[in-house]
Amino acid sequence: MLSFIARRLALLIPTFFGITLLTFALIRLIPGDPVEVMMGERRVDPELHAQAMERLGLNKPLYQQYFDYIGQLASGNLGESLRTRTSVWNEFTTLFPATLELAFGALIFAGTFGLLAGMIAALKRGSLFDHGVMGISLTGYSMPIFWWGLILIMLFSVNLGWTPVSGRLDLLYDVPPVTGFMLIDTLLSEEEGAFLDALRHLILPAIVLGTIPLAVIARMTRSAMLEVLREDYVRTARAKGLSPTRVVVVHALRNALIPVITVFGLQVGTLLAGAVLTETIFAWPGIGKWLIESIGARDYPVVQNGILLVACLVILVNFTVDILYGLINPRIRHQR
Amino acid sequence: MSLLDIHNLNVRFGGRDAPPVVEGLDLSIDAGEVLAIVGESGSGKSVTMMALMGLIDHPGIVTADQMQFLGHDLLTIRGRKRRQLIGKDMAMVFQDPMTALNPAYTVGYQIEEVLRQHLNLKGSAARKRALELLERVEIPAAESRLDAYPHQLSGGMSQRVAIAMAIAGEPRLLIADEPTTALDVTIQAQIMDLLLALQRDQGMALILITHDLAVVAETARDVCVMYAGQAVEKGHIPTLFDAPAHPYTEALLAAIPEQGQGERLATLPGIVPGRYDRPTGCLLAPRCPYVQNRCQKRPALEPYDRGAVRCFFPRNMAPGEAPSVSAEHRLEVGGHHYAH
Numbered sequence: 001m002l003s004f005i006a007r008r009l010a011l012l013i014p015t016f017f018g019i020t021l022l023t024f025a026l027i028r029l030i031p032g033d034p035v036e037v038m039m040g041e042r043r044v045d046p047e048l049h050a051q052a053m054e055r056l057g058l059n060k061p062l063y064q065q066y067f068d069y070i071g072q073l074a075s076g077n078l079g080e081s082l083r084t085r086t087s088v089w090n091e092f093t094t095l096f097p098a099t100l101e102l103a104f105g106a107l108i109f110a111g112t113f114g115l116l117a118g119m120i121a122a123l124k125r126g127s128l129f130d131h132g133v134m135g136i137s138l139t140g141y142s143m144p145i146f147w148w149g150l151i152l153i154m155l156f157s158v159n160l161g162w163t164p165v166s167g168r169l170d171l172l173y174d175v176p177p178v179t180g181f182m183l184i185d186t187l188l189s190e191e192e193g194a195f196l197d198a199l200r201h202l203i204l205p206a207i208v209l210g211t212i213p214l215a216v217i218a219r220m221t222r223s224a225m226l227e228v229l230r231e232d233y234v235r236t237a238r239a240k241g242l243s244p245t246r247v248v249v250v251h252a253l254r255n256a257l258i259p260v261i262t263v264f265g266l267q268v269g270t271l272l273a274g275a276v277l278t279e280t281i282f283a284w285p286g287i288g289k290w291l292i293e294s295i296g297a298r299d300y301p302v303v304q305n306g307i308l309l310v311a312c313l314v315i316l317v318n319f320t321v322d323i324l325y326g327l328i329n330p331r332i333r334h335q336r
Numbered sequence: 337m338s339l340l341d342i343h344n345l346n347v348r349f350g351g352r353d354a355p356p357v358v359e360g361l362d363l364s365i366d367a368g369e370v371l372a373i374v375g376e377s378g379s380g381k382s383v384t385m386m387a388l389m390g391l392i393d394h395p396g397i398v399t400a401d402q403m404q405f406l407g408h409d410l411l412t413i414r415g416r417k418r419r420q421l422i423g424k425d426m427a428m429v430f431q432d433p434m435t436a437l438n439p440a441y442t443v444g445y446q447i448e449e450v451l452r453q454h455l456n457l458k459g460s461a462a463r464k465r466a467l468e469l470l471e472r473v474e475i476p477a478a479e480s481r482l483d484a485y486p487h488q489l490s491g492g493m494s495q496r497v498a499i500a501m502a503i504a505g506e507p508r509l510l511i512a513d514e515p516t517t518a519l520d521v522t523i524q525a526q527i528m529d530l531l532l533a534l535q536r537d538q539g540m541a542l543i544l545i546t547h548d549l550a551v552v553a554e555t556a557r558d559v560c561v562m563y564a565g566q567a568v569e570k571g572h573i574p575t576l577f578d579a580p581a582h583p584y585t586e587a588l589l590a591a592i593p594e595q596g597q598g599e600r601l602a603t604l605p606g607i608v609p610g611r612y613d614r615p616t617g618c619l620l621a622p623r624c625p626y627v628q629n630r631c632q633k634r635p636a637l638e639p640y641d642r643g644a645v646r647c648f649f650p651r652n653m654a655p656g657e658a659p660s661v662s663a664e665h666r667l668e669v670g671g672h673h674y675a676h
Binding site for chain 1: 389391416419420421422423424427428430432435436437438439440441449450453454485487498501505
């Protein structure tokens with residue numbers, strides 16, 4: 001197990017360089033530069049422009065800039081935003097809890113309903129429910145997030161008025177940030193009704209973000225479950241006289257979860273990508289919105305290092321999933 | 337009264353009009369007896385046992401005139417009541433031990449599960465009993481095996497665990513469905529010996545499903561030979577082996593390799609007909625070397641002195657012994673032939 005972890009860690013080094021190179025190159029491929037954006041689009045005094053570029057070190061040749069960037073990273077410095085002059089790390093840590101809260105909400109939504117729907121569909125294979133769930137999940141999977149988000153806002157926020165249109169909390173409430181997670185902070189604060197308000201703000205974006213993972217998890221659970229239900233050990237469990245619930249949950253589901261957990265881990269990447277769109281639609285102050293705005297402002301340090309941090313996160317999650325996999329599946333745990 | 341009594345068991349898949357997979361089977365076994373059910377793959381042995389255990393799912397349909405076990409009517413009890421019987425009074429050991437155990441749980445957990453379910457044993461009491469059961473099935477270093485996962489066990493060891501699980505509820509009837517087929521030859525004898533020792537010591541009845549006639553010769557007293565979903569011959573050891581009455585039994589016996597004989601083994605041409613390809617007459621007729629005109633009708637299972645036989649022209653009969661086998665009464669419309 002230890003050598004397994006070591007090998008996985010060693011593989012991270014080239015991945016890491018790949019990511020830095022990609023973000024570094026891609027943001028520079030977009031026409032325009034930070035100074036131009038800052039000065040406005042009408043008139044850029046070429047002299048001022050050159051001066052500013054020199055001050056930011058953006059006049060150097062590209063390879064030089066890249067080496068400077070790597071050198072900076074090596075010293076543990078993520079740099080500071082060209083717009084706000086605050087450190088990228090600080091901005092990231094301030095905004096990240098919002099994204100995490102949204103992603104958690106989405107995962108809980110997708111996990112609960114995906115597992116349930118997939119399981120029932122497998123048990124009632126070929127039924128109307130089965131076809132319904134599979135049809136809807138295919139639709140959900142193919143739905144563009146931004147469109148789906150707007151439709152839900154139109155229906156639930158504008159027409160029915162059940163949920164707020166955007167943001168994390170109503171302006172009425174004054175909640176001091178303690179953990180950065182609005183649901184927890186509102187509970188800690190004395191403000192009455194703030195928690196419910198935060199929850200109402202979270203529901204719609206979580207559903208929008210969770211739709212694709214929900215579809216994937218439902219389909220995966222169904223097929224894994226169908227496979228497991230045919231296994232001999234399920235027959236053995238039934239021959240023991242166990243209740244159908246126990247046979248399905250204890251004996252079948254546990255084994256069906258193995259592939260589902262993997263998919264769960266892979267969905268985290270999808271989730272963070274989806275967060276960019278979802279946060280933009282719902283004006284959710286998380287890293288997705290932050291990155292979009294930074295790209296617009298050609299804020300090179302933020303884009304490069306923000307994406308790097310997100311990538312590290314995805315890697316970390318997949319790593320955790322690999323270890324979790326070993327916990328669920330004893331056959332993997334015992335492999336050298 | 338017998339421990340288990342079944343009359344006219346039929347199992348169908350895909351509607352009441354579908355051709356039966358098991359047809360008109362009568363079985364009975366007394367407490368503490370060993371009954372062997374013999375036949376090729378596809379003869380309906382396993383399906384019969386699954387029907388006994390109540391494990392035939394939709395769209396399978398089980399019908400019978402009678403299905404009594406331990407004073408319970410298996411045709412009417414369902415759900416919880418039925419589940420209280422299976423795994424406890426009636427338990428089963430399956431063919432492939434490597435897939436019959438759940439890979440996600442330890443051996444101890446899987447045995448204790450039965451104890452918890454049927455005997456209400458929990459915690460350390462259950463663990464202690466599980467350990468005793470592992471020792472009972474002669475697993476070496478039983479204590480350390482309790483926390484082992486199935487993938488850490490060999491095939492023979494897994495089958496011992498499966499047997500421990502089956503006898504955990506102290507069943508009155510143990511069904512062993514080809515318990516040694518998937519094992520190495522050297523292990524097969526050990527597992528058979530273990531099963532028979534347990535059967536004797538615990539005084540439980542054993543239904544042994546097998547296609548290994550050598551095993552039958554050594555273990556059972558009563559034998560039922562099945563072919564294409566029907567019982568074709570019933571008898572006792574050793575008379576059934578010395579003088580098989582049904583051509584199919586005769587053919588099975590002729591296919592046993594004997595030491596020191598370099599001859600080619602006799603085989604029956606063809607395969608067991610699928611349920612949609614069954615002939616209207618005697619089911620064996622297309623493969624039978626003694627087939628005659630009369631075999632276009634289907635013979636009934638006819639009892640006689642030494643057992644029962646389903647053949648118009650039984651073999652190896654002493655003068656005057658042969659039963660007069662009549663054609664079977666069949667409720668089929670115009671001898672409808674199920675073909676594709």
